[in-house]
Amino acid sequence: MFTAIIGLLGGATARLVLGQLFDFITKWQDSKNQIAQMRVQAEIDAAKAQQQINLLQLQSSLGIKEIEAQVDAHAATTDDDSFLQAVKNTAVTVGIKWVDAWNSVIRPFLATICIGLWMMALWKQGFVPNDWDRNLISIALGIFIGGRIHATGR
Numbered sequence: 001m002f003t004a005i006i007g008l009l010g011g012a013t014a015r016l017v018l019g020q021l022f023d024f025i026t027k028w029q030d031s032k033n034q035i036a037q038m039r040v041q042a043e044i045d046a047a048k049a050q051q052q053i054n055l056l057q058l059q060s061s062l063g064i065k066e067i068e069a070q071v072d073a074h075a076a077t078t079d080d081d082s083f084l085q086a087v088k089n090t091a092v093t094v095g096i097k098w099v100d101a102w103n104s105v106i107r108p109f110l111a112t113i114c115i116g117l118w119m120m121a122l123w124k125q126g127f128v129p130n131d132w133d134r135n136l137i138s139i140a141l142g143i144f145i146g147g148r149i150h151a152t153g154r
Contacts, residue, residue, distance in 0.1 A: 087143055 090107065093100045122133065129137070 083142070087146070090143075 093103075118133075118136065122129065125133075
């Protein structure tokens with residue numbers, strides 16, 4: 001009987017102790033899994049935050065580039081308008097006969113001298129235009145042809 005009581009108590013006690021031990025181990029593994037999940041989630045959150053920061057930086061730099069492009073376009077438009085006004089001003093008369101006569105003579109005279117000098121320089125180059133010559137050609141075309149087209153509409 002004593003053996004039966006010890007066996008009963010020993011078996012019940014062993015089951016109780018083993019049950020508690022297994023519960024402890026299960027809870028310990030669950031907490032380790034939760035900590036690992038929290039670390040992984042923290043890494044995911046950090047990666048998402050970095051991705052968001054990169055996206056905001058990209059949007060910011062694109063916004064700055066857009067503003068720079070708008071400023072450049074506005075400056076180009078302003079330059080074009082100033083050039084067009086300068087071309088228009090070459091044909092304005094002031095109402096004083098000798099000044100208007102001087103203006104009507106001096107521009108063609110200076111243009112003829114400049115064209116002559118330029119032709120001599122081109123002749124020395126074998127009539128192969130360089131960058132400066134091409135720029136001069138585009139300016140002359142802009143003033144004389146572009147200005148005339150704008151002034152007459154044809």
